[in-house]
Amino acid sequence: MIPDTARKAKETVASRISSNQLLFMRRTVEQTIAIWRVFRKDPFAMTSILILVMFVLIGIFAPVITAYTPTQTFITSEGAEVLEPPSLKHPMGTNHISNDVFTQWVWGTRISIIVGLVSGFSVFVIGTTVGLISGYYKGNTDLMIMRIVDILYGIPAIPLILVLAMFFGNSLVNILLAFMLVLWRTMARVIRSQTLSLTERPFVKAAKAIGASDGRIIFLHIAPNVMSIALIQTILIVSWAIALEAAVSFLGLGVTGVSWGTMLQSSFVTGAIRTAWWWVIPPGASITVIVVSLFYISRALEEIINPEVSQHQQ
Amino acid sequence: MNQKTVYLLKRVGLTIFSLYAIVTVIFFLFRLVPGDPTTAILNPRMTEETRQIILETYGLTKPLHEQYVIFIGNLLTFNLGVSYMNGQLVSTLLFEKTLNTMALVMFALILAFLLGPLIGAYIAWYRGSKVDSIAIAILLTLRGAPVFWTGMLGIMLFSFTLGWLPPGGLRSAGFIGTQADKFLSLDFLYHLVLPLSVTTAYFLSMPAFVMRNSMIDVLNEEFIELCRARGMSNNRILYLHAARNSLLPVLHYSAVVIGFGFGGSVVIEVVFSWPGLGLLMFDAVMQNDYPVAQASFVMLATIILALNLLADSLSSFVDPRAVVEGVG
Numbered sequence: 001m002i003p004d005t006a007r008k009a010k011e012t013v014a015s016r017i018s019s020n021q022l023l024f025m026r027r028t029v030e031q032t033i034a035i036w037r038v039f040r041k042d043p044f045a046m047t048s049i050l051i052l053v054m055f056v057l058i059g060i061f062a063p064v065i066t067a068y069t070p071t072q073t074f075i076t077s078e079g080a081e082v083l084e085p086p087s088l089k090h091p092m093g094t095n096h097i098s099n100d101v102f103t104q105w106v107w108g109t110r111i112s113i114i115v116g117l118v119s120g121f122s123v124f125v126i127g128t129t130v131g132l133i134s135g136y137y138k139g140n141t142d143l144m145i146m147r148i149v150d151i152l153y154g155i156p157a158i159p160l161i162l163v164l165a166m167f168f169g170n171s172l173v174n175i176l177l178a179f180m181l182v183l184w185r186t187m188a189r190v191i192r193s194q195t196l197s198l199t200e201r202p203f204v205k206a207a208k209a210i211g212a213s214d215g216r217i218i219f220l221h222i223a224p225n226v227m228s229i230a231l232i233q234t235i236l237i238v239s240w241a242i243a244l245e246a247a248v249s250f251l252g253l254g255v256t257g258v259s260w261g262t263m264l265q266s267s268f269v270t271g272a273i274r275t276a277w278w279w280v281i282p283p284g285a286s287i288t289v290i291v292v293s294l295f296y297i298s299r300a301l302e303e304i305i306n307p308e309v310s311q312h313q314q
Numbered sequence: 315m316n317q318k319t320v321y322l323l324k325r326v327g328l329t330i331f332s333l334y335a336i337v338t339v340i341f342f343l344f345r346l347v348p349g350d351p352t353t354a355i356l357n358p359r360m361t362e363e364t365r366q367i368i369l370e371t372y373g374l375t376k377p378l379h380e381q382y383v384i385f386i387g388n389l390l391t392f393n394l395g396v397s398y399m400n401g402q403l404v405s406t407l408l409f410e411k412t413l414n415t416m417a418l419v420m421f422a423l424i425l426a427f428l429l430g431p432l433i434g435a436y437i438a439w440y441r442g443s444k445v446d447s448i449a450i451a452i453l454l455t456l457r458g459a460p461v462f463w464t465g466m467l468g469i470m471l472f473s474f475t476l477g478w479l480p481p482g483g484l485r486s487a488g489f490i491g492t493q494a495d496k497f498l499s500l501d502f503l504y505h506l507v508l509p510l511s512v513t514t515a516y517f518l519s520m521p522a523f524v525m526r527n528s529m530i531d532v533l534n535e536e537f538i539e540l541c542r543a544r545g546m547s548n549n550r551i552l553y554l555h556a557a558r559n560s561l562l563p564v565l566h567y568s569a570v571v572i573g574f575g576f577g578g579s580v581v582i583e584v585v586f587s588w589p590g591l592g593l594l595m596f597d598a599v600m601q602n603d604y605p606v607a608q609a610s611f612v613m614l615a616t617i618i619l620a621l622n623l624l625a626d627s628l629s630s631f632v633d634p635r636a637v638v639e640g641v642g
Contacts, residue, residue: 044447151332153569154619156577159595159611166599166607167343239458246460247581251596264463268585273466274474284463291458292451 024224038304045300048293055290059110066103070258073098086278093278095263096270104258105282111259112242112290119179119241124234126180127187128226132218134188135195142192149185157182161248170253179241187233194226228305232298239294246287260287321630329623336615340608341385389612395605399597404609407594412613415590419579422510423572426517431564433518434525435557439548441530457519461578465512465585472508479508482587509586517575524567528560535559562633569622576618 039045058065074081074094084094092101134145161178168174198204199222207217249261250268260283266272267279376384388394394404437449456464473481483505532538533556541551579592587593591610598606 044451147328147331150328151335153573154332154336154615154622156573156579156614156618158577158580159592159614162580162595162599163340163343163607163611166602243458243460247462250460250462250581251584252600264460264466268462268466273470277470280463280466280470284460284466287463288455288459292454295454295458 035301035304039300042296042300042303044296048296051289051293052297055109055286056113058106059113062106062110066100066106068100068103070104070107071099072103074100092282093276095266095276095279096272101263101279101282104263105260105286107258108260108263108283109286111257112245112287115176115179115245115259116238116242116290118176119183120234120238122176122180123183123187123237123241124230127184127233127237128191128223128230130184131188131191132195132223132226135192136199136214136218136222138196138199145188146192149189152182152185155182157244158247158251161244162251162253165248165253175245175248175253179244182244183237183240187230187237190233191226191230194229195222198222198225228301232301232305235294235298235301239291242287243291246283260284318630318634322627325623325626329619333616333619337386337389337612338382340612341382344604344608394609397598397606398603399601399606404605407606408591408609408613411589411591411594411610412617414588415576415579415583415592418506418509418513418582418588418590419575421506422513422517423575425510425514426571427521427564427568429514430518430521431525431557431561434522434564435529435552435560437522438526438529438533438560439552441526441533453519453522456515459516460581461512461516462581462585464516465509465582468508468512469585480505482585483589509582509588512586513575513582516578517571520567520571520574521564524564525557525560528563529556532556532560562629565625565629565632569625572621572625573618576614576621579614 039049074090075098081090081094081098082096084090084098086093090100090102092105095101095104130145134142160182161175164174164178164181204217204221207221212221245259246261246264249259250265252265252269263283264280267276273280392405394408396402397404397407433449433453437446440446469481472479538551538556541555546555579590580596581592582588583590583593584596591614595607595610595614597603598610
C-alpha cells in the first residue's frame with residue numbers, strides 16, 4: 001500500500017516537473033508583463049531605463065561615436081591645445097596634455113559598464129550560492145559563513161582594496177577580485193535570511209519527503225524564489241561597483257586605460273579643477289546619473305515584489 | 315546572568331574575534347606576497363647587508379609562527395614600529411591622525427544621524443506627494459554622487475571661484491598652538507566647513523531613507539489615528555509620537571553607515587588634504603610604507619568594530635527584542 005502511494009506521488013511530481021518548463025516560461029512572461037506595467041506608471045524608472053540603455057549603447061559603439069582615440073594629442077601650428085574650453089572640435093574641451101575629453105568620456109563609459117556588469121554578475125553567482133547554502137544547511141555551515149560575513153563587515157572597502165593593490169599590484173583582475181571580496185557579503189546575508197524562511201515552507205518539506213537531493217531542492221525549488229530579491233541586490237551591487245571603481249581610480253590605483261575615475265584623478269592632481277570645469281563635470285555627473293538610475297530601477301522592482309509597501313506609500 | 319548580559323558578552327566576544335581574524339589576515343597577507351615579503355617594502359637599491367639588518371629588525375628571519383607571536387605581541391603593546399617615510403613612531407602618528415579623522419568623520423556621522431531622521435520623518439508625512447518625490451530625488455543624488463566628486467565641485471565653487479573657503483588642509487600654514495587649540499580655534503572651523511558639509515550630505519541619505527520607511531509603517535498604526543482624534547497638531551504627532559517609535563531601525567542600521575563612513579574616509583581626506591587616517595594610509599600605500607599602512611588599516615577596522623559594538627549595545631538597551639533575536 002505505502003510503496004504504491006509513494007510511487008504514485010513520485011510519478012505525479014515527475015510529470016509536474018516535465019511541465020515545469022512550460023510553467024516557468026509562462027511565469028516569466030507574466031512577470032515581465034507585471035514589471036512592464038509598474039515601470040510604465042513610474043516615470044522615474046522609465047527615464048532611468050532609457051538613460052542606462054543610452055550609456056550601454058555609448059559603451060558598445062565607442063569607436064563609432066568618436067573619431068579620436070582617448071590618448072590622442074592635438075597639436076596645431078600654434079602649439080598643443082591644452083585645457084581648451086568646449087568647442088565644436090572638442091565638445092567637452094581638452095585636458096592638460098591636449099587629449100579630447102569627449103573621447104575619454106566615451107571610452108570611460110565602456111570601462112564603467114564592464115566593471116559594473118562583471119562585478120554584478122560574479123557577486124550574484126557567489127552571493128546567491130553562499131546565501132542559499134548557508135540558509136539551507138543551517139547549523140555549523142551557516143554559523144561559519146555568517147561569521148565570515150561579520151568579519152567582512154568590519155573591514156572598510158576602500159582601505160582593503162588599497163592594501164590588496166599594494167600587495168598584489170593593481171591589474172584589472174586584482175581590482176575585480178577585490179570588488180567581489182568586498183561586495184558579496186550583503187548579497188549572501190539577504191539571500192540567506194530569505195532561504196531560512198523558505199526552507200520551512202511546505203513545498204520544500206514535500207520535496208524532501210519524496211527524496212529529492214539537496215542540490216535539487218536548493219537550485220530547483222528554493223533558488224527561483226529568491227531570484228527577484230537577488231536581482232534587486234545585483235542592481236545595487238552594479239551601482240556600488242561603478243562607484244567603487246571610480247573611487248579606486250581616483251586614488252590612482254585605476255584599472256587600465258582611461259576611465260571616469262582616472263579622468264577625475266588627473267584633473268584633480270594637475271590642479272586643473274581651478275578652471276577646467278568641462279573636464280571635471282562630465283565624468284562625475286555620468287557616474288551620478290548611472291548610479292541614481294540604478295537606485296530608481298531597484299526601487300521600482302521592490303514595489304513589484306513587495307506591493308504592500310507601495311500601497312502603504314500611496 | 316540575565317539575557318542581556320549574555321548578549322552583550324557575546325557581542326564583545328565576537329568583536330574581539332573579528333578583530334583578531336582581521337589582524338591575522340593582514341599578517342598572512344604580508345607574508346604571502348608573491349616572492350619575498352621584503353620586495354614590497356624594501357628599496358631595490360639597498361645593499362644585501364642593509365636588507366639583512368632590516369629583515370632582522372622586523373623579525374623577518376625567524377620562523378613564521380614565532381613571527382606571528384611577536385606580531386600580535388607588538389600590536390597589543392602598541393609597539394607598531396617606525397614609519398619608512400619619515401622615521402616617526404607609528405603609534406604617535408596614528409594617535410594624531412585618528413583624532414583628525416574623528417573630528418571630521420564622527421562629526422559628519424553625528425550630524426547625518428541628527429538631520430537624516432528629521433528629513434526622513436518629514437517626507438514620510440508627505441509620502442506620495444511632490445515634496446516626497448523631490449526630496450527622494452535629491453537624497454538619491456546625494457547618495458549616488460561620488461563623494462570625491464562633490465568635494466571637487468565644492469572646492470571649485472567655494473575655494474577657487476568664490477574664494478570663501480580654503481581648498482583643503484586642517485589649519486592655515488604657520489598656525490601655532492597646542493593640540494587642544496587645534497580643534498578649538500576658528501581657523502579649524504574655517505577649514506572644517508567644506509569637508510564637513512560635503513561628507514554630511516553624503517552620509518545623510520541612508521538614515522533619512524531608513525527613517526522614512528519605518529515612519530511610513532508607524533504612521534499606519536492605530537495610535538497615530540488616536541493622536542489625531544485627540545486633536546494634536548501634526549508636528550506634535552510627527553516628531554513626538556511617530557518619530558520616537560520609528561527610530562529603532564535607524565539605530566540598527568547605523569552600524570552599516572559607520573563602516574561605510576570610515577571606509578570612505580580615504581577618498582574624502584585625499585580630496586580635502588585632511589591629515590587623517592585615510593590620507594595617512596593612502597600615502598603609506600603609495601610609498602610602500604608597510605608599518606604605517608598596516609597600522610592604519612587595523613586602526614580603521616578597530617574603530618568600525620568598536621562603533622558597531624556600541625551601536626548594537628545601544629540597540630539592546632533601547633530595544634529588548636534585539637537581545638532575543640540573537641546575534642546572527
